[in-house]
Amino acid sequence: MRYAPGHNEAARDRIVEAASRLFREEGIAAVGLAKIMSEADLTVGTFYTHFKSKEALVRETLVRALKSRYLDLERALRAGDVELAVRAYLSPAHRDAPGLGCPTAALASEVARHPRGTRQAFASESAPSLDLVAEGLSARRGGKKVSRADAAAFFGLLAGTLQLARATPDHAESDAILEAGVRAALRLASADDGPSTTARPRSR
Numbered sequence: 001m002r003y004a005p006g007h008n009e010a011a012r013d014r015i016v017e018a019a020s021r022l023f024r025e026e027g028i029a030a031v032g033l034a035k036i037m038s039e040a041d042l043t044v045g046t047f048y049t050h051f052k053s054k055e056a057l058v059r060e061t062l063v064r065a066l067k068s069r070y071l072d073l074e075r076a077l078r079a080g081d082v083e084l085a086v087r088a089y090l091s092p093a094h095r096d097a098p099g100l101g102c103p104t105a106a107l108a109s110e111v112a113r114h115p116r117g118t119r120q121a122f123a124s125e126s127a128p129s130l131d132l133v134a135e136g137l138s139a140r141r142g143g144k145k146v147s148r149a150d151a152a153a154f155f156g157l158l159a160g161t162l163q164l165a166r167a168t169p170d171h172a173e174s175d176a177i178l179e180a181g182v183r184a185a186l187r188l189a190s191a192d193d194g195p196s197t198t199a200r201p202r203s204r
Contacts, residue, residue: 012050014040020061024106025099028058028114058114059121065103066125073129077136085136086185089158090178095165105159105166130155140189157185 018039022031033054037044051057076085088094094101104126111122127148134151138144161181168174 008050011040011042011046015042015047015050015057016061016064019057020065020103021099023058023061024065024101024103028107028110055115055118059118062103062107062111062118062122063125066122066129069102069104070125070129070132073132077132082136082140082189083186086158086182086189090161090165090181090185092175092178095162095174095178098166102159102162104155105162108159109163137189141191154185154188157181157188161185 015036019031019036022036022039033047034044036057037047051060073085076088089102098106108122111119130148130151133155134146134148137146137151137154158181161177161184165174165177165181168177
């Protein structure tokens with residue numbers, strides 16, 4: 001059977017989009033190929049036409065999701081408003097839509113147990129977003145340079161707070177966690193007493 005030009009590319013995109021949402025909603029290990037292909041409205045047997053393995057699909061979904069997150073972050077920080085970006089990240093709307101939200105908060109703990117190639121893809125695609133965060137923090141601190149490592153620690157506070165809020169069943173308590181995270185992140189964003197580059201061990 002002949003397909004129209006672009007059929008395979010369109011099918012591949014549907015697989016990635018379905019997997020990306022399902023992985024973030026339910027976890028990578030919990031989602032099988034049958035469910036992904038059903039969501040993409042394709043047969044399971046056609047999966048290997050597009051990907052060599054589930055791990056290859058995981059890597060592509062991470063790359064695409066992290067690129068999308070970078071664009072969202074860029075828009076939020078374009079005006080130099082770190083507080084706006086923090087509040088958007090730690091919002092009830094973001095908490096309640098994991099399938100469309102930040103892949104770091106949803107998947108980082110699982111990615112840590114995946115093969116090196118997958119972890120490397122995650123780290124490589126996360127780096128541009130961390131650089132954006134570093135630039136935003138530097139601007140908020142009056143031009144004092146912030147390292148990528150410090151930006152990662154800041155972003156870790158945001159992602160960890162979102163994870164805890166999602167894991168808390170009481171709605172009011174979950175909202176309180178988000179708001180406390182916002183306050184903590186803004187204090188850290190304005191801090192001017194920490195090192196701007198990787199600290200060297202003190203001599204004894």
